[in-house]
Amino acid sequence: MTIAVPGSLGLAGEDVRAVLALARDSVSGVRFEVRPEQIELHTSTPHGRETRVACGVALLNVRLALQGHGIRPLVTLLPGPSAHDSAAAIRLGGYQEPNPDVLALLHSLRTNRRAWTAFPELASWRGLLSRAAEVERAWLHVRSGTELVLCTFNQGAAAEIRAGQAMQRVILTAGTMGFDVSPAVAAVDLSALRADLRQCLGSTLVPQMVLRLGAQ
Template sequence: MTVTVPGSLGLASEDVRGVLSLARASAPGVRFEVRPEQIELHTTGPHNRETRLACGAALLNARLALQGHGIRPLVTLLPGQSAHDAAAAIRLGGYQEPSPDVLALLRSLRANRRTWTTFPEPAAWRGLLSRAAEVERAWLHLRSGTELVLCTFTQGAAAEIRAGQAMQRVVLAAGTAGFAVSPGHAPVSLSALRADLRPCLGNTLVPQIVLCLGA
């Protein structure tokens, strides 16, 4: 049975369905509520760091998909009762033609990652991935030759959603250059990681997630 998706933000129902399909590409567990004036993202299952990171990844995908339709998304994190306690709400912030960077990220989102190479030269990714993180108000710290630590400037639920957006933009930016980046598979103790990196990061940056090149 096909579930009817209402139009939203000036887009027809079919266009909204396409936006949601892309948004869910990296975070199938995120629930969307579509209303005429806004699209809400809700975490499913336990409300914890992992679900908020996933919500951030889906939010970045949704933003890019909307930008691909010429919509400038206006995002509010943790908007409260005005958005039924959603993790994030997207409203219409105006109209703007998608930039070449947005179109490249959308192609990366739609790409088959198995075709990407796995071991890029440092010169090919350092500036690209650092800029991607900075766009989302985050910071990338090189921990080893193939291991990166994504940091935010604050702690808390909103920072974790922001980290999810930054993580996804970094992953997609890597894809535009033909190589893979993904979250580390081994469990990481955040408290131990933060203690380990405090001498070089100080108290300004908050490590959120470990990313691996070529993963």
Template structure:
């Protein structure tokens, strides 16, 4: 509990943790402004980092910013703060996504604070997972994590998983035939070997993972047909564990909530010693998005497809320096 606004160094640390969140093509489409006299930290969308062809409605952008907001809340709770959050506080300013009042009174959220060690450990893993069951108790914890943020987490049955894999392949084919989508993928991915100046955003070749041999796990192939030096082939899990994250409605505030739910689920996955990757490929095409949901479930709008299981951790993705993200007034 605090009555005084946190100092700039403390807020800088919060933003550094927030910025480790996942985002579409690791574009990191967020910016922060700290009003230090009143202890308010504002989260803005950086539309210059949008992907207009891949993500024309900015749904994915909002999901990424929501994930960053969840990390911020976790880091604040671990620092003993009890922030108050307002989503979309100004209809006249759509790029202002949230206001976080850091001087809130009351005890910090202990459930969020316990997730703090996972913030820096969470990485997307596009490597093969083992064909091992995920304990039912863990799946229930993940459901509860999504529910705590106003979203739903659904684990589809075997027939639905096969349908999802077909939809992923369909979306990959659509992407391969669309030069504008391919161009955005090439803009935000690096196929050159590591060395020299390292970009602070995008997806590096070492994070692509190997090509799939004889299996069809829902892992986005960022190479998009381009050669990647040193990239090999591997057999992935035959029966991937898939979760669908969704919401009742499908507007910007729902996307922000879904992004927070996504990151809360991923932090729990990390805490449980599991790994995960996400894909939105079949959700990026209106022709396939409607088919992703299970008509027998109550989930109205699927926001993300999550692959989880037992396997090696993925490499850390590059991050922009906080000095580029945070403005202090």
């Protein structure tokens, strides 16, 4: 049975359904509440780091899907009681035709392609992936030829949601260039990683996760 989805942000219910379907792709632990004036993202319990990172991934997906419909999303992280204590709330920030970069990222999200064949030269991807992280107020540190460390500028719940958004934008940007970036499969000891990188990153950047270039 199909459950009706109400309209929101000026979109009809069926368009909101399509937005949420795209946003849920490969994401678990995130629940959406649709209201006429906003779309809320709630993390499932326990409200830990992993669910907040997943929320960031879903949030970036929602933003891109809305931009594909000509909506400019206005996002508030951890908005408090005004948005029912959600992890993030998206309101209407205006209207704007999607630019080519947005359309390319949406194509990468929809196709989820993994066309990896060989390691590309560092210069061919470093700038693009670094800028993708910076769009989400994060920083990408190249630790080795195939290992990337995604950093934020602070710690806490909002930083973890932001890290999820940055990770997803980096992954999708890599997809637009025909290769794969994905989270490290092995568990990462963040405390040890931060201690190891403190000398080269200083105290401003906070390592949040390790990404790897190439198929896992």
